[in-house]
Amino acid sequence: MSTDIGKFKAGSPMASTLRMDRMPHIWCPGCGIGSEVNSFAEAVKRSGIDPRKLVVVSGIGCTGRVAGYVNFDSIHTTHGRAIPVATGVKLANPELTVVVFSGEGDLAGIGGNHLIHAARRNMDLIVICNNNFTYGMTGGQVTPTTPGSAVASTTPYGNYEYPFSLPFLMDACGATYIARWTSMHSRNVTQSIEEALLRKGFSFIEIISPCPTLYLRRNRLGDGVDQLQNYQDNSILKHGADTRETNIDFQGKIVVGKFVEKNKPTYLEAVDKCCVKLVGDDYQLYGKTIPEREAEEKAEKEKIAVRRAAMQAEADAEPPKAGTKAAAKKAAVPKAAKKASAKKAAAQSKKTSAKPVKKVAAKAPARKTAPKATAKTRVAAKSAPKKTRK
Ligand SMILES: Cc1ncc(C[n+]2csc(CCOP(=O)(O)OP(=O)(O)O)c2C)c(N)n1
Numbered sequence: 139m140s141t142d143i144g145k146f147k148a149g150s151p152m153a154s155t156l157r158m159d160r161m162p163h164i165w166c167p168g169c170g171i172g173s174e175v176n177s178f179a180e181a182v183k184r185s186g187i188d189p190r191k192l193v194v195v196s197g198i199g200c201t202g203r204v205a206g207y208v209n210f211d212s213i214h215t216t217h218g219r220a221i222p223v224a225t226g227v228k229l230a231n232p233e234l235t236v237v238v239f240s241g242e243g244d245l246a247g248i249g250g251n252h253l254i255h256a257a258r259r260n261m262d263l264i265v266i267c268n269n270n271f272t273y274g275m276t277g278g279q280v281t282p283t284t285p286g287s288a289v290a291s292t293t294p295y296g297n298y299e300y301p302f303s304l305p306f307l308m309d310a311c312g313a314t315y316i317a318r319w320t321s322m323h324s325r326n327v328t329q330s331i332e333e334a335l336l337r338k339g340f341s342f343i344e345i346i347s348p349c350p351t352l353y354l355r356r357n358r359l360g361d362g363v364d365q366l367q368n369y370q371d372n373s374i375l376k377h378g379a380d381t382r383e384t385n386i387d388f389q390g391k392i393v394v395g396k397f398v399e400k401n402k403p404t405y406l407e408a409v410d411k412c413c414v415k416l417v418g419d420d421y422q423l424y425g426k427t428i429p430e431r432e433a434e435e436k437a438e439k440e441k442i443a444v445r446r447a448a449m450q451a452e453a454d455a456e457p458p459k460a461g462t463k464a465a466a467k468k469a470a471v472p473k474a475a476k477k478a479s480a481k482k483a484a485a486q487s488k489k490t491s492a493k494p495v496k497k498v499a500a501k502a503p504a505r506k507t508a509p510k511a512t513a514k515t516r517v518a519a520k521s522a523p524k525k526t527r528k
């Protein structure tokens with residue numbers, strides 16, 4: 139039995155990016171963190187960055203456990219201190235790509251001061267914030283993002299504090315990349331993380347996520363699937379949205395998209411500029427002059443481009459997975475050709491007799507397409523009897 143589990147773990151497509159020896163993970167069924175980790179691992183693979191030069195830092199909380207499951211160098215640090223630790227890692231070795239993956243309580247509550255200053259400095263970090271509107275790990279207390287009127291263990295009659303909109307906060311602080319998705323938008327999450335991994339400066343990606351055990355249950359919002367349905371029904375895609383309009387009311391609309399992407403010197407570039415002025419062109423950081431570091435950076439970028447091109451070539455060579463859009467597109471080509479030749483044959487035979495043409499048309503195989511989910515079918519699916527948990 140144990141050998142089978144071992145084989146299963148080793149055969150997992152995520153075996154290179156996640157520590158399979160640590161599975162099963164601690165997250166509850168329906169929790170959004172698992173799918174976010176999957177998106178993150180996929181983004182790392184796709185980005186082409188060298189995984190040996192990647193460091194993941196998490197604080198404390200359910201999301202804080204991410205650092206323990208990734209197959210990269212990682213640090214599970216103290217509550218609210220993920221950003222200063224990550225900043226230290228980046229300053230000690232600027233060649234590293236440093237990702238902070240933590241909860242909104244950790245990042246915007248106890249660690250709020252670090253968050254705003256890292257954004258203000260345009261510190262070269264990628265911050266992935268799992269926002270489940272609650273302190274999941276410690277029993278469901280109110281957090282800086284809990285929507286007004288939502289019930290928490292510390293606000294049993296409903297939250298009366300005004301919540302942060304994290305994209306607005308980050309925008310005001312000067313973050314140079316800001317995106318928000320929900321855990322239902324796994325492909326967009328992957329894409330945003332991939333973009334952030336390949337850019338410089340402070341990137342902030344918020345992922346709204348269900349905590350069925352503490353937030354949903356206490357607020358009588360059903361299970362994780364019900365919440366994904368809520369995300370589907372209530373998400374409004376608005377790239378470039380004014381971040382002042384990204385507040386989230388209790389079970390209200392959720393504006394998602396990439397809100398900010400701009401360039402300005404990073405903290406380390408600002409340090410360089412200042413020191414060159416003082417010391418001159420001989421100025422060295424970590425024993426390397428600026429042109430030396432720039433040359434190394436360029437070489438690394440070229441390596442990344444080669445890896446990405448190789449991955450793309452591999453993907454192009456692979457037959458598309460059945461049931462995907464790509465497969466349908468590929469299948470549509472011969473069908474279109476078939477249709478054209480059938481038309482030609484029909485036109486040819488029309489010249490001689492009308493009947494066989496009709497027969498050919500009637501026998502032509504009907505194109506099978508999966509029925510699209512409509513509002514009606516969704517409602518029907520929702521009202522279908524649910525499995526009860528024991
Ligand atoms: C200094 C300190 N204060 C408080 C705690 C208790 N504590 C652990 S996790 C946590 C909240 C985590 O919430 P969040 O960051 O939103 O993560 P989630 O569990 O929701 O993923 C708190 C208050 C602690 N570990 N250390």
Ligand code: SF4
Binds near residue numbers: 168171275
């Ligand atoms: S308590 Fe909530 S946040 Fe923590 S693992 Fe469970 S569902 Fe996820």
Ligand SMILES: [Mg+2]
Binds near residue numbers: 243268270272273274
């Ligand atoms: Mg939380």
